[in-house]
Amino acid sequence: xxxxxxxxxxxxxxxxxxxxxxxxxxxxxxxxxxxxxxxxxxxxxxxxxxxxxxxxxxxxxxxxxxxxxxxxxxxxxxxxxxxxxxxxxxxxxxxxxxxxxxxxxxxxxxxxxxxxxxxxxxxxxxxxxxxxxxxxxxxxxxxxxxxxxxxxxxxxxxxxxxxxxxxxxxxxxxxxxxxxxxxxxxxxxxxxxxxxxxxxxxxxxxxxxxxxxxxxxxxxxxxxxxxxxxxxxxxxxxxxxxxxxxxxxxxxxxxxxxxxxxxxxxxxxxxxxxxxxxxxxxxxxxxxxxxxxxxxxxxxxxxxxxxxxxxxxxxxxxxxxxxxxxxxxxxxxxxxxxxxxxx
Amino acid sequence: xxxxxxxxxxxxxxxxxxxxxxxxxxxxxxxxxxxxxxxxxxxxxxxxxxxxxxxxxxxxxxxxxxxxxxxxxxxxxxxxxxxxxxxxxxxxxxxxxxxxxxxxxxxxxxxxxxxxxxxxxxxxxxxxxxxxxxxxxxxxxxxxxxxxxxxxxxxxxxxxxxxxxxxxxxxxxxxxxxxxxxxxxxxxxxxxxxxxxxxxxxxxxxxxxxxxxxxxxxxxxxxxxxxxxxxxxxxxxxxxxxxxxxxxxxxxxxxxxxxxxxxxxxxxxxxxxxxxxxxxxxxxxxxxxxxxxxx
Numbered sequence: 001x002x003x004x005x006x007x008x009x010x011x012x013x014x015x016x017x018x019x020x021x022x023x024x025x026x027x028x029x030x031x032x033x034x035x036x037x038x039x040x041x042x043x044x045x046x047x048x049x050x051x052x053x054x055x056x057x058x059x060x061x062x063x064x065x066x067x068x069x070x071x072x073x074x075x076x077x078x079x080x081x082x083x084x085x086x087x088x089x090x091x092x093x094x095x096x097x098x099x100x101x102x103x104x105x106x107x108x109x110x111x112x113x114x115x116x117x118x119x120x121x122x123x124x125x126x127x128x129x130x131x132x133x134x135x136x137x138x139x140x141x142x143x144x145x146x147x148x149x150x151x152x153x154x155x156x157x158x159x160x161x162x163x164x165x166x167x168x169x170x171x172x173x174x175x176x177x178x179x180x181x182x183x184x185x186x187x188x189x190x191x192x193x194x195x196x197x198x199x200x201x202x203x204x205x206x207x208x209x210x211x212x213x214x215x216x217x218x219x220x221x222x223x224x225x226x227x228x229x230x231x232x233x234x235x236x237x238x239x240x241x242x243x244x245x246x247x248x249x250x251x252x253x254x255x256x257x258x259x260x261x262x263x264x265x266x267x268x269x270x271x272x273x274x275x276x277x278x279x280x281x282x283x284x285x286x287x288x289x290x291x292x293x294x295x296x297x298x299x300x301x302x303x304x305x306x307x308x309x310x311x312x313x314x315x316x317x318x319x320x321x322x323x324x325x326x327x328x329x330x331x332x333x334x335x336x337x338x339x340x341x342x343x
Numbered sequence: 344x345x346x347x348x349x350x351x352x353x354x355x356x357x358x359x360x361x362x363x364x365x366x367x368x369x370x371x372x373x374x375x376x377x378x379x380x381x382x383x384x385x386x387x388x389x390x391x392x393x394x395x396x397x398x399x400x401x402x403x404x405x406x407x408x409x410x411x412x413x414x415x416x417x418x419x420x421x422x423x424x425x426x427x428x429x430x431x432x433x434x435x436x437x438x439x440x441x442x443x444x445x446x447x448x449x450x451x452x453x454x455x456x457x458x459x460x461x462x463x464x465x466x467x468x469x470x471x472x473x474x475x476x477x478x479x480x481x482x483x484x485x486x487x488x489x490x491x492x493x494x495x496x497x498x499x500x501x502x503x504x505x506x507x508x509x510x511x512x513x514x515x516x517x518x519x520x521x522x523x524x525x526x527x528x529x530x531x532x533x534x535x536x537x538x539x540x541x542x543x544x545x546x547x548x549x550x551x552x553x554x555x556x557x558x559x560x561x562x563x564x565x566x567x568x569x570x571x572x573x574x575x576x577x578x579x580x581x582x583x584x585x586x587x588x589x590x591x592x593x594x595x596x597x598x599x600x601x602x603x604x605x606x607x608x609x610x611x612x613x614x615x616x617x618x619x620x621x622x623x624x625x626x627x628x629x630x631x632x633x634x635x636x637x638x
Contacts, residue, residue: 075438123619126626129434130378134574135622138615141567145612267442274439314450320443324436325428 028052028188032181049184051292053252056191058288060245062276063198065269066287067238070278071202073214074124074234075133078140080265082120082239086112086246087256088147091162092155101167101251105190109244116239121232140263147258161257164250187248194244199281201237210234211279268294271316275323277332286331345478350600351593356485358592360554362492363547364562364569365576365584367540370499372578374512374536377426378434380441383566384448385421385541386548387559389414391456393549394463394557403466407549411542418541419534426537427530430519452559464553488550492585495543499581512536568595571618577631587629591618 031052034040061083068074089108093099099107120139124132147156156162169182177185201207209230212220221227250256272291277283298312305311327334364382371379379385393410397403421444429436469484503509515522515532523529547569548562555561572591576583594617599610621629 069435073435075435123623127622128626130372130578131574131622131626131628133378133438134570135619137567137570138619142612142615145607145609148607149609150607267446270439270442271446311450311454313446314454317443317445317447317450320439320446321425324439324443325425328432328436 025192028192032177032184046180049180050252053184053187053248055288055292056187057245057248057252058272058291059191059285060194060241060248061269062273062284062287062291063195063281064238064241064245065273066276066278066280066284067198067202067210067234067241069270069273070280070283071207071214072210072231072234074231075129076120076136076238077133077263077266077270078136078138078143079238079242079269080261080263081136081140081143082112082116082242083246083249083265084143084147084256084258084261085115086239086243087250087260088156088162088246089243090247091164091250091256095162095164096155102186102190105244105247105251108247109240112243112246113236113240116242117232117236120239121235122228124231124235125228137263140266144258144262156258159258161255161260162250164254183252187252190244190248194241195281198241202281206230206233268316271320273330275319275330277330280332283330283332346600347597349479350596352479352481353485354593354596355489355589356481356592357596358572358589359485359489359492360547360551360565360588361569361572361591362585362588363488363495363550364544364565365573365588366492366495366499366581367544367547368569368573369576369578369581369584370543371536371540372573373503373580374516374540375422375426375533376434376516377437377441379540380438380566381444381448382540382544383548383562383569384445384452385414385417386544387452387562388417388448389541389545390463390548390552390557390561391452391461393545394456394461394552397463403464403468410545410549414545415538415542418537418539421541422534422537423530427533430533449559456559458559460556460558463557466553469553482554484550484554488554491546491550492588495546496581496585499543503581508535568592568614571615575618575621575628577628579628579631583628583630 031044032049034044035046035049061079064082065076065079068076068079086108089111090101090104093104093107094101097104120136123135127135146152148158149156150158167179167183167186169179173182202210209220209225212223212225213227213230213234217227246261249260253260268291269287272287273284275290276285276287294312294316298315301311323330364386367386368379368382371377371382389410392413393406396406396409400406425440425444426437429440465484469482469487471483473480473482474486475481501509503513511522511527512532512535514525515527515529515536519529522532547565551565552561555565568591569588572588573584574587575590576585576587578584591614595610595614598613598617599608602609602613625631
């Protein structure tokens with residue numbers, strides 16, 4: 001009982017709150033106003049709301065990836081498959097069963113978390129390194145085929161995928177703000193608390209335990225850490241974040257199909273987390289920024305370089321190689337080195 | 344029955360490609376401890392070099408030898424430039440580095456050779472009537488691929504067990520520090536391991552491109568299943584890679600042939616499901632040995 005209270009308190013009480021985090025959160029709350037206000041409208045056209053929502057989605061996904069790779073030291077090559085599961089569960093609960101969006105999202109997140117914790121966390125107790133990599137890889141390869149299976153067609157609608165219906169708002173709310181802005185605030189309402197909770201959890205007992213497991217499983221188990229329980233918890237929590245992220249992905253994109261997210265996205269998530277910084281929330285934020293703007297930057301490059309689309313993967317390759325060789329701590333480590341902040 | 348045997352045979356035929364690429368993966372893992380996700384793309388670069396040589400000279404032997412030499416050099420250089428710096432960093436950063444090389448090679452392929460498919464082979468040696476026994480048939484290329492895989496496996500086994508260089512390679516993997524104290528040039532050993540594995544991978548690429556056609560995604564499916572096969576075999580011995588690769592080929596083919604059509608296409612799913620089940624029962628793979636953990 002005492003432990004449960006402790007865990008719940010750890011979600012909300014943070015020992016040190018950065019000023020930057022508060023300012024950032026405020027800015028995010030006011031962001032839709034910037035797209036309307038005449039002075040800043042030129043700088044932030046309305047489609048930036050979509051960009052901002054996608055940033056929120058990517059943030060949840062980089063957090064879920066970082067939880068595995070950065071904090072717990074587990075390899076996952078199939079994270080995009082977990083995200084796809086979350087997106088499909090949300091889509092099925094909302095479109096086929098008619099649940100309200102937030103309820104569908106939470107249910108889908110919890111179900112994805114259970115699938116991840118039991119389905120991957122349990123095998124992960126036995127499988128190590130490359131073997132775990134192959135098992136998660138297998139999931140990523142198999143999932144599109146499973147989603148296209150004929151008996152599942154009434155639920156998944158096969159290759160066509162599932163389209164989302166617009167959000168139904170009460171008239172009073174709908175008159176207050178345009179629908180797109182309500183969508184933005186809904187995403188913010190989900191992403192912001194989850195990010196804060198993540199930061200706090202990783203500073204609390206859970207985060208310390210996971211890092212102990214990452215450093216040395218054998219020593220950790222000698223210290224009385226239940227390896228099976230904590231690995232299940234790590235994979236479950238990561239899958240929960242991925243599932244919620246997937247549900248929001250469906251909500252923001254308005255559409256999900258078996259090929260919406262594939263192996264390449266799993267790898268891209270990995271790249272983003274490594275470039276941003278392993279084992280830190282700030283690193284996940286940098287990683288999410290990278291994922292949000294990468295395609296835009298590359299299509300801007302095409303204006304100067306004729307073949308820049310092909311160079312996308314070359315650029316990512318060079319970024320990943322230089323990040324692993326030169327900045328093992330990613331951008332966070334780089335900025336830490338600049339500020340000489342003691343660790 | 345004939346149907347079953349024919350399906351098994353063609354499974355063995357496609358499995359021998361997985362076995363070849365799996366040999367390269369096992370060799371590099373065995374001699375440097377790296378899980379090389381870039382193996383397929385590196386092999387593909389070498390295959391495209393072979394294509395260029397072939398269109399330039401028209402001589403398949405020149406193209407093959409040239410591509411193998413190029414691949415060996417590429418592997419050794421990648422080691423000296425990149426992987427050497429992370430030797431002691433543990434598996435995760437090395438996997439990231441391999442994925443970086445994978446993306447770099449993929450991008451370079453598109454940049455240099457472009458995305459359109461190319462005609463490549465089959466070499467004159469492999470053309471002609473298929474070998475048949477009763478109703479069961481195998482094309483010459485398939486037979487050649489299987490024989491090459493078996494030959495390379497035998498050579499690698501012999502090399503690793505019975506030559507001085509092979510023993511030095513194994514010693515270096517076992518303990519780099521002690522090996523360097525024994526006078527083994529550790530970095531050169533690792534470079535040789537990389538070069539050799541890259542050349543074996545290129546051989547797989549050359550054979551795969553002749554049966555699957557050559558474009559920038561020729562090897563992506565092959566790589567997936569080669570990995571599965573190598574891991575299934577235990578990532579330890581060349582024989583394990585070949586047995587695992589052939590097994591994956593047969594499983595995938597049989598799953599594709601016998602899964603009820605009402606379910607849709609499930610060959611990859613069933614193959615991988617079986618692999619995961621095998622791994623859960625034997626986490627070190629079929630031929631791998633359980634290692635006691637050092638404390």
